[in-house]
Amino acid sequence: MTIADDLAKNQRSISVAEFFEKNRHLLGFDSKTKAVLTCVKEAVDNAMDACEDMAAEIKKKIDVAEKAKKDTTELKQMLKDTLPEIKVKVMKAADTWTLVENPGKDDERVVGEIFLKDGKIVDVVGIKFVKKTREVIAGTNRKSSQYEFKDGETSIFIKREPWQEVPYYTVFLSSVKENGKTLTRNYSLRTNITRYRISVEDNGPGIVKEQIPKIFGSLLYGSKFHILKQSRGQQGIGISAAVLYGQLTTGKPAIITSKISKKNKASQLKIIIDTLNNRPEIVDETIVEDDKDHGTRIDIEMEGIYTKSVAIFLKRTSIVNPHAKIILIDPEGKKYLFKRTSNKFPKDPIPIKPHPHGTEMGILLRMLKTTNAKTLLSFLTGDFSRVGANSGKRIIEKAKLDPKMKPDVITREQASKLIAAMHSAKLLRPPTDCLSPIGEALSESLFGELKAEYVVTTTREPSVYRGIPFQVEVGLAYGGSIGGSDSSAKILRFANKMPLLWDMSACALANAIKTMDWRRYGLNQPGGQGMPNGPIAIVVHFFSAWVPYTSEGKTAIANYPLIVKEIRLALQDASRKLRRYITKKYSVEKSKKRVSLFIRYADLISDALESLTEKKKDEVDKVIKKVLKDKYGDVYDRVKKEA
Amino acid sequence: MTESKKKLKELGNKIFNEFKTGKNPTIEIPIRSLKNVEYIPEKGLITLGGETSKRFFFNIAHTKKFMQTLMVAKMAKKLVEENATTSIRDLFYSLKIPIPGMKDNIFNDQKESDPIIEDLEVSLDLLREEMNLRADKKGTMIGDLVIEDAGDEIDLRKQGSGGWSIPSKVESDVIKFKEHSAKFILFVEKSAIWERLNEDKVWKKLNCIMITGKGQPSRGIRRLLHRMRYELNLPVIVFNDADPWGYYIHSVIKQGSINLAFLSQKVGVPDAKYLGLTTKDMKKFGISRNVSEPLSPVDIKRAKELLKYKWFQTKDWQEEITHMLKEGRKLEMEALSNKGISYVSEEYLPQKVSEKDFLI
Incomplete structure (x- = not known):
């Protein structure tokens, strides 16, 4: 083997990973905080799109059934069941417990460090692990664990208590003892999460087993790249980038579990990306029990930092996707529910062909190379929107080209003339039914x-x-x-x-x-x-x-x-x-405030008049109350009630 | 029933009837500002004009003051009925209480309650003293005079270094004049100077009664000056700072104030004379320019206002104020000490009095 061969091998073996490294910022993985959020975002994008794609298919079936005057009850129920319900969990996958003496002081000392993966101790540094004991938490069926460590003569006890929903737990220092006596020395325990498992689950159509590796395991695989249609993702790079990021930072595969119908069992695939060839590789494949009808779940483990931005992102996602229900469980086990406020799917955006006015050079060149059209004219009329035979001819005339020439022989220079002519052509605006507002x-x-x-x-x-x-x-x-x-x-x-x-x-x-x-x-x-x-x-x-x-x-x-x-x-x-609204609100408030002043002051005035006139309290009160009630009936009652 | 009680009850009945007949209850108050005072040259007094303002209950801008006025009236009636007196400060505190159901108080500051008392005075044509309200006493007096104060005989010639403290109510039922041999009354703006003069027993040398109000004299002091002027037939001579504020204090003693114009008849001393300081004294007595001070922009503004007041339209005053503005300097009474600690009692005052060098 020559040196060149060796070098070539090295060059290729790092290519995809290197591409990723160099383009992290483009893909949203440029910081550990962003990495967690981007992974959630891409997975939620996919989940939402999957549900909407399914809904579109069901809607088509409903249309067909309605035309044939068949019963659509079942289909309509199916449509309702497809309203997105997305469950996002971010779990601690690895954490470090650091035991510190005199925290925050000049003589702060790290006593020991304990490393955990998936809740199990994998390494202890500085102190000695003695034993672990478990006991049932009173009134529950959960068990807490107590870990005993030794630092010379000092015994350190750390307690871990699970939450209702495993694997969430809290960890705390339960006691520090020397020869059986509790030490008053100042110790504290710091916990630091370094690795998360992100799991996103939807109730979409599921994915047939054969497609799973392609969708999650190869970069730049997607169906949205060449179509002009309002869609969430637009580069087809998202979720596989998350898979790759997880793989690069933890070495672990992504786990995809998918079920396509009630009858089928769920298949679970563990996949990694073969960075050598930019190809998915199935590491493990099993059939698992899953009681839901259909849907997909992805689990990715990655290094990162979890911040509140995930909750904010999901809350906002829920605002503009009123038909979706989104649940988030954060690494502390806290549950957020972003409710569904609409039971209607938004209008399906219809894909459109590009409009000549918006076509750029790069896209035009690619379209010229890949078109099925035989002539330049049929390319213009067939592959673009709003170009008819007449307007197509005018464009070609202006570009001084031959309408009959084959699209794939057009040179760069000719293409630039063509694009100038396309941009200046008088054409109808593109159709707008490719857009889907949230509306009401x-x-x-x-x-x-x-x-x-x-x-x-x-x-x-x-x-x-x-x-x-x-x-x-x-x-x-x-x-x-x-x-x-x-x-x-x-x-x-x-x-x-x-x-x-x-x-x-x-x-x-x-x-x-x-x-x-x-x-x-x-x-x-x-x-x-x-x-x-x-x-x-x-x-x-x-x-x-x-x-x-x-x-x-x-x-x-x-x-x-x-x-x-x-x-x-x-x-x-x-x-x-x-x-x-604001003007009305303030004028109502102002007048209420004004009237309530009169009513409040009237009590004092009534009191003063009673003493000045030497009349009976009842008599004065009656007169004043009548005046106020006549003038400001309802406000009077309200103010009196508040008092 | 006393006059005061009757008037307060009448006010109550009027308001009650307006409530009863569905009218917007109102209190009519003569306006107490420059636009509603008149200077009557024949009398040499400022008096209140005929303009009034109405304070309505059902008017968001008036309603709080309307309520406050009635609350003060109520308190006043109670005082009159119980035959007790209280200070205007006590009155403020007894009404510094929250309005039921609100965070706001009936009165939050004495600056709010004092004008309401004055409103009630002009509105009912009753002095606050007649409603058993008094101000804090802040004046002292000494000199060749024997009086009776609430039954006790007091010899003002034997009042040591501090002098006799003037009570807030100086009407004849409280203060009676017994005997005197003074020739005039000297009003001194500043109590520090008054003390200096008392230490040097100037009142003995010049045979006078010396009185100070510690700044703008209270109406008790003005009432006392008025009574002594007319009951003892003694001229009043005023000794103030040579600045717009000193001049204005003099005019208040002489013609009355804009704010309390309704009192002028009872407290004014139209023939009071101004002894000094004047800015012309600087040259006459060779007072160093170093001890004078430049006029501030506010002083200049105030001086120009004084020039326009009808009661400053005398040759003496126009000349003095114009001179002050020309010099651009003012002079404090203490500046005389520059020429020696007793210069004021031994040189300045005797010379001024004997030469009758007064501004009229």
Whole structure:
């Protein structure tokens, strides 16, 4: 074997992993905090899409059955059962217990370290493990464990108590003794989680066994890449990147469990990615019992840091996906439930062909190479939307090309002329039924999730930027349990029904909010620009067949003037309604406050008049009460009741 | 029934009837501001004009003051009935109580309750003393005079270094004048100077009665000055700082104040004379410019206001204030000490009095 062969082998063996390493930031794995969130995000994306795909299939069947005048009750029930129910669990997979003497002081000393994996001690450093004893926690059937360690003559006891839902537990230092006597010396136990197991389960259609490795085990495998349709993911890279990240940081395979119908048993596959060939490899394959009808579950173990951003992300996901029920169990065993507020699936987005105005050079070149069309004209009319025979001819004429030429022989130079002609051609706007707004359901969702006292939503008509249809909907949730009047407004940004959590300052959605004059709408905005203050949450949802993110990290929307303008128009429309509400609310409050002043003061006046006039208390009280009741009947009763 | 009780009861009945007949209950109060005072040159007094304001119960801007006025009236009636007196500060504290069902108090500050008392005085044409309310005493007096204070005979020639403390009520039922041989009354703005003069027994040398109000004199002191002027027939001479505030204090003693214009008849001393300090004294007595002070912007503003007041339209005063503005300096009484600690008692005052160098 030559040196070159050896080198080639090395080069190839690191290629996928190296690609990943170099592109972590593009894929959302550039920090340990982001890694956990990205994994959750990608898995939830997939779960939601799976349920919606299934619903679309069922809807088709319902249509067919209805046309044939057949009974659809069963299908409709099926559709209802498909409403997404997604369970996310983030569990401690490995943790370290560090025993410290005199914590936080100058003479702080690490006494010992205990390493655990999946709840079992795998290594002890600095101290000696003596024994583990178990006992039943009174009143439950759970058992707590006590671990005894020795540091010279000192015995250290650490206790672990499981929660109701294993594997969640709490760990604490139970006592430190020397020769049977409890030490008063200052010890403390620090626990540090280094590795998590993330598990995401859905009630979607399940995946046939043969497809599982392809979907979860090869990068850049997906069905969304060439179609223009509003969808959550758009690069087809997500979930397999999470599998790879887990594999790179822990060496463990991802476990996928999937069940496709009541009759079938669930199959469970452990897969890793063969980084040599970018190919999935099945490590283990079993049949498992699973009592649900259908659905998929993925378990990935990875190094990372769990933060609250996971809960925030899921809460926001739930706001723009009112038809989904999402459950999160965090590493401490705390359960979050984000309720379903709508029982209707959103409208299915219909895929469309690209529009000439929005086509870029790279895409055009690829389309020219892969098209089935025989001539340039049929390529234009067949592979693009809104191009008929006449407009197709005009484009080709302007580009000075031959309508009959074969698409795959077109040179780069010719293509650039063609694209110029395409961009300047007068064409109908692209069809907009590829978009699926949340619509009315957003309002219910905001009431439910944010517990606001007033909610207003506005959905704009679809619009087009550079040949790509897009649409904007906004929601304003006011009062209730949302912030105080001094706090800054809460900004919730979404693109294609997924929350955007980072890079707010670079984002067109935030930019549109900042450049509005909110003072005109009854909100406080220092200096008349920037984020407004007040008990308000501002929700902006941008959705499009192709979302113009500022970077591959998908964290912010590019500042196209037309997009900013549409958002502002939507915000203005909603704000006008909000202003009406605020004005009314304050005028009612003000008049109530005014009347209640008269009523309160009247008690004192009645008292003073009694003494000044030397009349009987009853007589004075009666006269004053009558005047107040005549004037302000209902408010009078209310104020009196409150007092 | 006393006059006070009758008037308070009448107020109550009026309000009660307005409630009963469905009218918006109201208290009518003469306006106590510059636009509603008149200077009557013949009398040399500031008097209250005829303009009144109405305080309505069913008006969000008036309602609290309306309630406060009635609460004060109630307290006053109680005092009159029980024949007890209380200070205006005590009155404030007894009404610094929460309004039932609210966080707010009836009164939060004495600055709120004092004007309400004055409102009630002008509205009912009753002095607060007649409603058994008194102010804190803050004046002292000494000199060639014997009086009777609440039955005790007091010889003002034998009051040591502190002097006799003037009570808040100085009406003839409390204070009676017995005998005197003084030739005039000297009002001194500052008590420190008054003490200096008493230490040097100036009142003996000049044969006068010396009185200080520690700044703006209370109405008790003004009432006492008024009584001594007319009952003992003694001229009143005023000795203040040479600044707009000293001049204004003089005018209050002389013609009355804008705020208490309704009292002028009872407390004014229209022929009071101003002895000093004046800014012209600086040159006359060779007082060093170093001990004078520059006029502040507020001083200048106030001085220009004084120039416009009708009761400052005399040759003497126009000249003095114009001179002050021209010099841009003011002078405190203490500045005289620069020429020696007893200069004021041994040189300045005797010379001024004997030359009758007064501003009129």
